[in-house]
Structure formats: structure tokens, C-alpha cells
Amino acid sequence: MSDLIRRTAAELADALAAGEVTSVELTQAHLDRIAAVDTGDKGVHAFLHVDAEGALVQAQASDERRAAGAASHALDGVPIAVKDVLTTAGLPTTCGSKILEGWIPPYDATVVGRLKAAGLPILGKTNMDEFAMGSSTEHSAYGPTRNPWDLDRIPGGSGGGSAAAVAAFEAPLALGTDTGGSIRQPGAVTGTVGVKPTYGSVSRYGLVALANSLDQVGPVTRTVLDSALLHELIGGHDPLDSTSTTAPVTGLVDAARQGAAGDLAGLKVGVIKELAGDGWQPGVMQRFQESVDLLTKLGADVVEVSTPSFVHAMAAYYLILPAEASSNLAKFDAMRYGLRVTPDGSPSAEDVMKATRDAGFGDEVKRRIILGTYALSSGYYDAYYGQAQKIRTLIIEDFNRAYADVDVLVSPTAPTTAFKLGEKLDDPIAMYLNDLATIPANLAGVPGISVPSGLAPEDGLPVGFQILAPVLEDARLYRVGAALESALVQQWGGPLTPEEVAR
Amino acid sequence: MPEITRDEVAHLADLARIDLDDAELDHLAPQLNVILESVASIQGVAGDDVPPTSHPLPLTNVFRDDVVRPCLTPEQALAAAPEVEEQRFSVPRILGDEQ
Amino acid sequence: MTDTLIPFDDVLKDFDPALGLEVHVELNTATKMFCGCPTEFGAEPNSQVCPTCLGLPGAMPVVNGKAVESAMRIGLALNCTIAEWCRFARKNYFYPDMPKNFQTSQYDEPIAFEGYLDVDVDGETFRVEIERAHMEEDTGKTTHIGGATGRIHGADHSLVDYNRAGIPLIEIVTKPITGTGAKAPLVAKAYVAALRELILALGVSDARMEQGSMRCDVNLSLAPAGSGVLGTRTETKNVNSLRSVERAVRFEMGRHAGVLLGGGKVLQETRHFHEDTGSTSPGREKSDAEDYRYFPEPDLVPIAPSREWVEQLRTTLPEPPAERRARLQADWGFSDLEMRDAAASGALSLIEETVAAGAPPQAARKWWLSELARRANDLGVDLTDVGVTPAQVAEVQKLVDAGTVNDKLARQVFEGLYAGEGSPAEIVAARGLAVVSDDGALSAAVDAAIAANPDVADKIRDGKVAAAGALIGAVMKEMRGQADAGRVRELILEKLS
Numbered sequence A: 001m002s003d004l005i006r007r008t009a010a011e012l013a014d015a016l017a018a019g020e021v022t023s024v025e026l027t028q029a030h031l032d033r034i035a036a037v038d039t040g041d042k043g044v045h046a047f048l049h050v051d052a053e054g055a056l057v058q059a060q061a062s063d064e065r066r067a068a069g070a071a072s073h074a075l076d077g078v079p080i081a082v083k084d085v086l087t088t089a090g091l092p093t094t095c096g097s098k099i100l101e102g103w104i105p106p107y108d109a110t111v112v113g114r115l116k117a118a119g120l121p122i123l124g125k126t127n128m129d130e131f132a133m134g135s136s137t138e139h140s141a142y143g144p145t146r147n148p149w150d151l152d153r154i155p156g157g158s159g160g161g162s163a164a165a166v167a168a169f170e171a172p173l174a175l176g177t178d179t180g181g182s183i184r185q186p187g188a189v190t191g192t193v194g195v196k197p198t199y200g201s202v203s204r205y206g207l208v209a210l211a212n213s214l215d216q217v218g219p220v221t222r223t224v225l226d227s228a229l230l231h232e233l234i235g236g237h238d239p240l241d242s243t244s245t246t247a248p249v250t251g252l253v254d255a256a257r258q259g260a261a262g263d264l265a266g267l268k269v270g271v272i273k274e275l276a277g278d279g280w281q282p283g284v285m286q287r288f289q290e291s292v293d294l295l296t297k298l299g300a301d302v303v304e305v306s307t308p309s310f311v312h313a314m315a316a317y318y319l320i321l322p323a324e325a326s327s328n329l330a331k332f333d334a335m336r337y338g339l340r341v342t343p344d345g346s347p348s349a350e351d352v353m354k355a356t357r358d359a360g361f362g363d364e365v366k367r368r369i370i371l372g373t374y375a376l377s378s379g380y381y382d383a384y385y386g387q388a389q390k391i392r393t394l395i396i397e398d399f400n401r402a403y404a405d406v407d408v409l410v411s412p413t414a415p416t417t418a419f420k421l422g423e424k425l426d427d428p429i430a431m432y433l434n435d436l437a438t439i440p441a442n443l444a445g446v447p448g449i450s451v452p453s454g455l456a457p458e459d460g461l462p463v464g465f466q467i468l469a470p471v472l473e474d475a476r477l478y479r480v481g482a483a484l485e486s487a488l489v490q491q492w493g494g495p496l497t498p499e500e501v502a503r
Numbered sequence B: 001m002p003e004i005t006r007d008e009v010a011h012l013a014d015l016a017r018i019d020l021d022d023a024e025l026d027h028l029a030p031q032l033n034v035i036l037e038s039v040a041s042i043q044g045v046a047g048d049d050v051p052p053t054s055h056p057l058p059l060t061n062v063f064r065d066d067v068v069r070p071c072l073t074p075e076q077a078l079a080a081a082p083e084v085e086e087q088r089f090s091v092p093r094i095l096g097d098e099q
Numbered sequence C: 001m002t003d004t005l006i007p008f009d010d011v012l013k014d015f016d017p018a019l020g021l022e023v024h025v026e027l028n029t030a031t032k033m034f035c036g037c038p039t040e041f042g043a044e045p046n047s048q049v050c051p052t053c054l055g056l057p058g059a060m061p062v063v064n065g066k067a068v069e070s071a072m073r074i075g076l077a078l079n080c081t082i083a084e085w086c087r088f089a090r091k092n093y094f095y096p097d098m099p100k101n102f103q104t105s106q107y108d109e110p111i112a113f114e115g116y117l118d119v120d121v122d123g124e125t126f127r128v129e130i131e132r133a134h135m136e137e138d139t140g141k142t143t144h145i146g147g148a149t150g151r152i153h154g155a156d157h158s159l160v161d162y163n164r165a166g167i168p169l170i171e172i173v174t175k176p177i178t179g180t181g182a183k184a185p186l187v188a189k190a191y192v193a194a195l196r197e198l199i200l201a202l203g204v205s206d207a208r209m210e211q212g213s214m215r216c217d218v219n220l221s222l223a224p225a226g227s228g229v230l231g232t233r234t235e236t237k238n239v240n241s242l243r244s245v246e247r248a249v250r251f252e253m254g255r256h257a258g259v260l261l262g263g264g265k266v267l268q269e270t271r272h273f274h275e276d277t278g279s280t281s282p283g284r285e286k287s288d289a290e291d292y293r294y295f296p297e298p299d300l301v302p303i304a305p306s307r308e309w310v311e312q313l314r315t316t317l318p319e320p321p322a323e324r325r326a327r328l329q330a331d332w333g334f335s336d337l338e339m340r341d342a343a344a345s346g347a348l349s350l351i352e353e354t355v356a357a358g359a360p361p362q363a364a365r366k367w368w369l370s371e372l373a374r375r376a377n378d379l380g381v382d383l384t385d386v387g388v389t390p391a392q393v394a395e396v397q398k399l400v401d402a403g404t405v406n407d408k409l410a411r412q413v414f415e416g417l418y419a420g421e422g423s424p425a426e427i428v429a430a431r432g433l434a435v436v437s438d439d440g441a442l443s444a445a446v447d448a449a450i451a452a453n454p455d456v457a458d459k460i461r462d463g464k465v466a467a468a469g470a471l472i473g474a475v476m477k478e479m480r481g482q483a484d485a486g487r488v489r490e491l492i493l494e495k496l497s
């Protein structure tokens, strides 16, 4: 395996700047890696579409800019993978669904536009649960992605493709989206870093909405510093997204560098009481506790914090999300784009819509559309959607109360390590429980990061450590995340990598 | 919480324009009830004194100037259409009336 | 099936009508409600669309600030309260002309609410209470192929052009209008006419009903006379001329009464108005009794207009309709009756423009309310759409004042204008309509008339001057109308004195 692909994005950026390597070389190296590990029946299957040609053309252009001393950005020339829920002009965008098979958007998502402007070659589009509904990537209409740490296990979801691509060294960077943990939970179970930025701090324009009031685009990388670099690149106000904040997204890279120095003196850390206990895997809790102790060693002042309303977060989430999703997905009706299934006879538009949506949507999507339709229907609105929106208020108040006393909150990212493919496929509730710890941040709009905190002793699989900060205080995630990361990597004597595909 | 009956699921599927067959209906109704039981816990948790939150951020008055921006070309607009006629999207005969 | 219609006067013996009007006004902003696509009418199909108004996956809306301003100005002009805080909501239903399969509209939080508009019918003022004025987006335009006369019924398939999708609409909804009795059809028409004048004065829309930039839905119900309750209502969609508003109300009153007196129940339903027959027919009911599943649009943030902004907009409002009418009546010296007729026919602005173009007010009134009103009635259109401009009317009047044509010939000039034969002057020349003032020809015609009617001539000689009319008629006939009747009379009296 070429050592190029083992390097972090920051290292690759330096190598490009120093002229030690060209973008074409390292883009090709990653394309080779994809060819080697992604396909075949035991392949990782992180990608739905690989755009070798396009990536190399962008790499070539990047090298020419470098040669002319006109690099657009520190990451100019560093290749990246993009979750298939973000529109890419001229490149298929399916959201992991049959109903969008072959759809080629005429426009770029704002974040994709920023990647192109900065000169990052786009390797391809990564696999995901259909329309981002799931926690295992098993709900992709194009087959599941496998976890590079154990090819018989799930890579998390919905962004399992982006996480697995980065974990398997198929890409140094990837974009994900996080509605209830779809960046952080895959990060946890694949031993990668994933960040859900403050709601509104990264544009959603071109993100095919799952739940508009919860969705956020964020970085998926192998190191905290790489996430900071990517986060600063994609963040910032977008006039095409009415919910986008005007606050500048800066200071993240500095925070990561400062944190890596390892001094957390004066930092107040709150351990969330409600996110632990029964149903939490012992090995997960053990690694979590060790990381908490490490933070104390680095000078942080750790206290336990209670957020009583979090027990209702899951319920509120599974009412708000299906409600918004049922409306968002109505546009897939076979009239303007995507799949059209025409029943026999002389079917009406209504017949065609019904047949197409039945054939084009998977079971989980149908389940949530029906649930959302129910939650919004007259007579139930107040009891369900209305009540869920109030729970949201209570959860925000819990966060505010907590942040009055502490700078960041911490918990394990997910209650368990990666489970076996198929294990929870027809047990929605069991599947939903994976997002227990990540959902509150989406309901409140606060930022969160998942950092690898070791392997669970009982199964040798990665465990994630979640850090949450107040709205627009994303820099704190990077300071604390980088500090923990450097301390752990020192302990381990280098980053943990999945041997399975590291041949 | 009221149980969702199979008929109710059928009606919801109709509202959502999904042609669920009997097998799917049989499968879905109980699953939805399990999910609804698990979310029923929030009933009455928050009283009238608690305002609902629909936006995580308290933004207001985000407006655009009334200035024309470039459109798609008709070719781009129609590129993915299942059927095109006279530079329009061709759709099957429509049953319902316009609203 | 044929409806039993009860004669209008009989309806009122047994029932009190209640009206409700929902008017959609298409704003004349340069761009759409939620995207920067242009709004020009008549562009080539699907040439004014973008990811947002085409409902492409991932696209998002951004509110057009100018549209919000127009909505607030309409609300203020209708004496409404402007919301301190309001939101857009999604109205969810599937229809091929709607790219997202939900309409971004306003539900329980309209931008403006609780207002009124006073309308005058035959000297009686009715206060029409406005329930709300809210913002929403228009749908695409559907053409039905294969069916009879492009109707949706029996069509084989349909073609959709989304240029119109997303154009800003303001929906203005009245509260139930009761106590209008026999004047219900006129009140309905007068309300829409007054609203139209107001919209035009605000300059927020061209409010052309025949082009669909102003659309009216008419709700009507009948209650047993004196009961004070509200009966079951029907909603008649897309009644698209002032005249049709009046006819639709009349027809539904007769039809409802027919159903009720026949011991039946009025169905709460949507109906369609047919211009040709002036009748309505039921729409096809959708299987799922409407459940729009409204919820706040999560891709947009709330609108909270500062009171400063509202007051600043208030200063931009045009003169209130009542004051305007009073001012115009004073300027023009119209009688109350003349003023009423002019207002009721929606002719105030037309007369105003005609006067501005140089015509005397009474002449302007006469042309618009006689010749042109007749023309509008024949065509079944509103006065604004007879194909003659105020400037042209003023020009015709100038020709009359100059004695070039008389009123009778002027009517032929108008016929030329309808036929698009050029300017009034050109038409006079081309059709040879100028009055003959050459006394030679006239006096010959007069002599002939006298010779042909000796007994009449004798009467006039005996001083029965009134009898001259018969000879004048004969002369005018001889001259094919191209003579100045006054001058003919003079000549006759000269010759017979």
C-alpha cells in the first residue's frame, strides 16, 4: 500500500506545498486504493460512484495552479469523497435510493462548490442509508457498506460510506451530513473523526433534506486537525440558505493546534449522567472513562452534569424527523425527474405517483413517510409534532443550564461498537437506539465531535468519544478533541488502523 | 395513544401517495404501533407554558433583494424528465382538480 | 344533470345569502417569491425556472423582501393589522403543477389580518370585513392534451410549464358577508372592483383578471330568511371577470335555492364557473378529504416586521378609495348616480385617464358607460379589455368637439378602433366619416326633402317648428348621417320662414 494514502490531509497539504508530491500522484494513489479494496463481494463498498476521470482532471488543474504559485487553498489538490446526499453538477446523486437512480443534478451544493473553488479533486460519491434514514448504511438501495475493521459489520450510518472510505484509506477527507448522528456515530464505529457543526454554520443548499431543522453538513476525517481544516473551508454564511448564520467560521485550525499541545488547564468538562448505564456496552464505557481520566490528567476540571430532558430526545426526534421527511420526500413523484413506474392500463398521474413511490422507496423510508404523515395529520399534530417541538425547547434549556457551569459536555458517541450486518435490520427501535447520545445535539443545534477513544476490549472494535459545545463555540470541540487525540495516540504509539483492509 | 389500524395505515399511504400492497400493510401497521408506543412517552411532558422550537437558531427577517438571477436553460430543466413534449414536462392524465 | 334554478327575486323571499370572497393577486415583482427567476408573462416554456422553483432535490427557498413589502402595503391599505411575527408553512398535497408537492404558504400566522374595505352599491355602503391577507406561491401551468377543448376531464395526458411556479401571490380572504340581500351579486362585484382599483393604485400588481394575475373564488351559502345562521357553502373557483363574479353569485343563489326548496341538501364542494353559459358545475372531489398537514416551513425563518418598517410603509399608501371617489366626483361634477354607475362598472380609473388625456369628464363618462360598456357586455369582458384606450377615447371626443364627426359617426370610429383600423383620425379619413358642412350639397338635400314632404313643410310654415324633426331625419338619411343636424335644422327653418 502506497504510504501516501496513510498520510493525513494536513501532511498531504504540506507535501504538495513543498512540491514533494503532485495532486495527480496522490489522487491516483487513492483511486488505486479504491480499486483495490472497495469493490468485489467482500469489498468495503464505500462508494456509489467513482469519478476517476473528473478527479484526475481537477488534480491536473491543481498541479498547474501550484506550479504557477497560485494555489487556491492549503488543501488545493488534496482529494475528497462526498456523501451522495449532496448535489454535484454532472455527477450522479442518488441519496442511496432507487427513486433517484441515474439523476444528474444541474447544480452544485454550496459546500461542493466551495470544495471545487478550493481545488480539492472529488473522488466520487459515498454510500449511505437511503435518504440518510438509518444508522448502518444497510438501508442503501445499492447494498451495504462494510466496516473496514470487520467486513461482516456495519460502518454506522447514515454516512457509513464516507466514514468507511476515510477509515480504509480510500480518501483522506470526506463530507458527511448529520441529522441525528450520521457523521458522529459512523465515526465512532469506524475509528474516525466526525464533526457536526453548529446548525446553520455550514450551508445546507444542495443537501437533499432529510429533516431540515436538524440536518448539518460536516467533515469526516482521520484526525481532528484535518476536520478543522475542512470545516473552515466549507463553513460560513450562504445567501442561498435562509437558515445560515452570518457568524464567521474561523479559529478552528488554531484551536486544534493549540489543543494538540495538550494543556486543558481551567477547562470545565461535564459528563452527561443520562448518557450511560444499562444497554451501554462495558468496553465502550471503559474506554470512555479512561478518556475522561485523561482529560483530568491534562488539567481539565471534570464534573457530572444532569440533563433530564434528554430521556425524551429520542421520542421527539422520531416525530420531528419523519414529519419533515414525509414532506421533503413528496417531491419524488415521477413527474419531473427520477424513476417513473407506469402500471398497466391507462394509469392516471396519481396511479403513477403511487406505483413509483412504492417501487422506488425502501421499507425504512416508507415506514418514516407514513409515520410522519400520521404525526402531521389533523387531530394528531398537537399531540405529536407540536409536543415534540416543545421537548426541543426543554432540551435546549437543559443544554443552556449545563453550559452555565461547564465549557463542554462529553459522552460516549454510541452505546455499542459496530454490530453485525443484518443484526438489527428489521428491528427499527433497536436500530434507532444507536443515536441515543448523538440526537440531543441536533435537536438543540449545538456542535459535536466524535474522536476515537480506543478499541473495546471484548471485541477489539473502535469506540467513539463525543464532545459537545455551545452554539457557535465549535472551536472548543477542536481544542478538547485534539488534546484527547494526541494524548491517546501517544499511549497507543500511533493511530489505530483497521488491519483487515490494511494489507 | 390510539392504535393505528390497518385501514388507517392504508389511508395514510393514500395521503402519502404510496401504493402499499396487503403484505406491506400487514407488516407496517404493527411496526408503526411499536414505534408510536415508544414515542408516546412525550405526551404531557411539556405543558402550555413551554413554547415550541421550530428553528434551532432564533433568526428572523432573512430576505433576498428582488433581483433576477440566472435560470436553468430549458434543456437543463427538462434533462431528467421521464417524458417531454413541446418543451414541457409530459405527465399522465390528472384525476383531481387544481386547488 | 340539470340544475333547478329559482328566479332571483323568489330566492330572496325564502333565503338570506352569505358571500365569501377569496382573491389571489399575483404580485408584479421582478423575481419569484423564493428564488431569483424572472416573472415575465409569456416566456417560452420552462425557461424561467431554477433548482428552487423546479423543486429539485437539495434546493432551498429565500424570501423576496419586495414581495413581503407589497403584502404589507396591501394589508395596510385594507386596514389590516400587520403581524408582529409570522411564518410560512407547508401546505402538503400532491399535484403535478406543484414541483415540491407542497405549497409554501401561510397558515395560522398570516402577515396581515382583521381589516375591512368599504364598497358602495347604489348609494349604500357595505363594509366588507377582511379576515386575512397572506403570502404564498403560484403553481405551474398545465395544458391538457387529448381531452375535449383542452379540459382536464377526459384528457389523455397533460403538459406542465413551471415558469409560473413560485410567482408571489397574495391571497385576500373576506369574512362571511351577510345582510346584502338582493344586492349580493352587486356587492360581490363591487368588492372585487374596489379591491382591483386598490391593488392598481398600490402598483403592486397589474391585476388583469383575464390574464389570471387576479383570480377570484366565490363562496356562497343561503340561510332561511331571518334565521341569522350560515348555510352550507359552495366555493366557485376561478371566476375571472368582474361580470362573472356577479353572474356566479346570481347563478349559485338560484341553484342553492333550487336544491333547498326541492328538499335537498347543498353539498359543500368546489365548483367551476363557465363563462359561456354563466353556470357552475361541480369539481371532481378528491378521495382523501383534504388534510393538508400544515407545519412551519423549516427552510425559512420567521418574519418579524419592525413597527418602524410598518409605519414607513403606511406613508407610501395611495389615497383611500372613498376619499378618492369624493375628490373625483368634485373634480368632475358628477351626480351621485353618475358617480355610482362609474364606480360600479370599474370605470373610475379609465375615466380619470381619459380626462387626463384631454376629454371633458361628462364626455369621458358617456363613452365608457354607454358605447364601450355595450361593447364590453357584447364581448363578455371587463371595460379594461374592450381594446380601446383612454387616450383613443379622448381623441374621438376631440373630433366630436371639433365638429369633424357627430356622436353617430363617432360610434363608427369606435367600430374602426375595435377592428384595429388605426388612429381615430385615420379611421375618419379611411371610412370617409367627416361631416359634410358644404351648404351647397346640404341645401339641395333640404330642398329635396321639402319637395318630398309638402304637408310637413306646410306645418312648419304655420309655425309648428317641432315638425322640422321629420325633415331633418329625411335629410340626414339622404346624407347617410354625414351632416351636422344643427345646421340642417337652420337651413330648413330659413327656407320655410
Ligand SMILES: [Mg+2]
Pocket (backbone or CB within 6 Å): C105, C136, C171
Ligand atoms: Mg391559497
Ligand SMILES: [Zn+2]
Pocket (backbone or CB within 6 Å): C032, C035, C036, C037, C048, C049, C050, C051, C052, C053, C054, C166
Ligand atoms: Zn426559480
